[in-house]
Amino acid sequence: MKKIAIAAILLTGCFQYSFAQTDATVPDTKKEKSTDQYIGVQMNDLIRQVFNFNNSAASTNPNPYLLNYSINSRKTGWGVRVGIGYNYNSSSTNDGITNTTTKLNDMQFRIGVEKAFKLSEKWSAGAGLDIVYNSNDDHTLSTVNASFGGVGETTDTHTTISSYGGGPQAWLRYHITPKILIGTEASFYYVTGNQTTSINISGNNGGPTNNQPDQSNDVSQGTFSSPIVFFLLVKF
Numbered sequence: 001m002k003k004i005a006i007a008a009i010l011l012t013g014c015f016q017y018s019f020a021q022t023d024a025t026v027p028d029t030k031k032e033k034s035t036d037q038y039i040g041v042q043m044n045d046l047i048r049q050v051f052n053f054n055n056s057a058a059s060t061n062p063n064p065y066l067l068n069y070s071i072n073s074r075k076t077g078w079g080v081r082v083g084i085g086y087n088y089n090s091s092s093t094n095d096g097i098t099n100t101t102t103k104l105n106d107m108q109f110r111i112g113v114e115k116a117f118k119l120s121e122k123w124s125a126g127a128g129l130d131i132v133y134n135s136n137d138d139h140t141l142s143t144v145n146a147s148f149g150g151v152g153e154t155t156d157t158h159t160t161i162s163s164y165g166g167g168p169q170a171w172l173r174y175h176i177t178p179k180i181l182i183g184t185e186a187s188f189y190y191v192t193g194n195q196t197t198s199i200n201i202s203g204n205n206g207g208p209t210n211n212q213p214d215q216s217n218d219v220s221q222g223t224f225s226s227p228i229v230f231f232l233l234v235k236f
Contacts, residue, residue: 163193
């Protein structure tokens, strides 16, 4: 009986030793990531709220791209980036004589290629080229009250601008942690497109409508965005 017990103990020890050797010799199959991905959001509004800056002076923002996404190769630094911005504003005023309602819908989109460079453990930079597309829609309805009640003259103005173009951009980022970064960027975009304006005027108390012919004009603009906008980025 003692011999059987001793043999069982020795056999158990052999199994444990064998499994330990097997585990130690199993190669690590986890592959290293080949790309880095970043999602960024503008934080200027947050900075203004925290430090209580003058909103009227700080509200001008030459960089309309609120959200940004990029993916870069760890080996070469080359990557693709996408940015999008959207603004909707609806307002209404009535001074007793004229009732005006305005709705604004603005959308900006960009996509491009870039190359990232590692400057140090805490700093990185990049540069590239973007293609941009902008869409602006401005709709204003203005009604002048009639002198003796009823509905007065109504003017319906609708302006749309569609433009596209592109240009170079460059950015600089500081790594707060390996996964959280703060960055800023500069760009110069040249866009060209078309602006269309339609004006419809209806007469007093439902009278005849005066539909003026649409006005169409070519538009072009070059915009330089200096590095005064900051982004909070998450790397994954």
